[in-house]
Amino acid sequence: MHYQYSGKQSPRTLAWHETLELHELVAFSSIGLMKLKKGLKKIECPTLKAIYHQTIKELEANLKELLQFYPLAPREDEEERNFDKAFYAGDLLAFSKTAVRNYAVAITETATxxxxxxxxxxxxxxxxxxxxxFNYMYERGFYPSYNLQQLLKNDVNLANRAISM
Structure with a gap:
């Protein structure tokens, strides 16, 4: 499904802030999709396996929809990267971001x-x-946080790899 801008004039590019949010969603979803696909073979319960299959199908559809917006992202120069190291580093980065958020929330709920x-x-x-x-990924070009085009290219490559697994 292709989405069209509903205003009087179509945007030529996405705004930087929405492009970065798009990047976060695609990277997070791609890593999650890869983890689900890798774990699927270990699931024995038919009901849980069906839930995994449905979630995988939905994530693949979500990624395909989100990737449609990448051509609207602001452009810069692009480079290649090493998927295996980047995948595991990205997984750890997502985990560490979530840990920071979880601890911050837990502190606000703590009375003792x-x-x-x-x-x-x-x-x-x-x-x-x-x-x-983050520093590990940045130094190796796995998370080029100051190079939006490379960041977005990495997302597209990761999402396409997750979909094709």
Whole structure:
């Protein structure tokens, strides 16, 4: 399904902020899709296996829809990357981002001062962990956060690889 801009004039490009959100969704969904497909062979319960299949089908459809917007993204120069290292590094980056968010939310729900101290300490470790994996990815070109076109090309390659698995 192709979506069209409903205003009087079609945009020539997406805005930078929406392009970055699009990038986050495509990268997260692609890694999730790859994990689901890798884990599918280990699922024995027919009901759970059916849920996995449905989720995989929906993620593939979502990625195909989102990828349609990539031609509208602002353009810069593009490069290739190493998928295996980038996949595992991206998975760790997504995990570390989620850990930071989860600790931050948990702290706001904590009434016990001793627990709050422990969670705050662990939040700081999660932030450092995120910085470590981000720096690893950035230094190797796996997460070219200052090069939007490369970032988007990486998303397209990752999504297409996830779909074709």
């Amino acid at each position: 001062p001793e627990l709050r101290v422990v969670l705050a300490k662990q939040l700081q470790m999660a932030i450092l962990s995120h910085a470590r994996i």
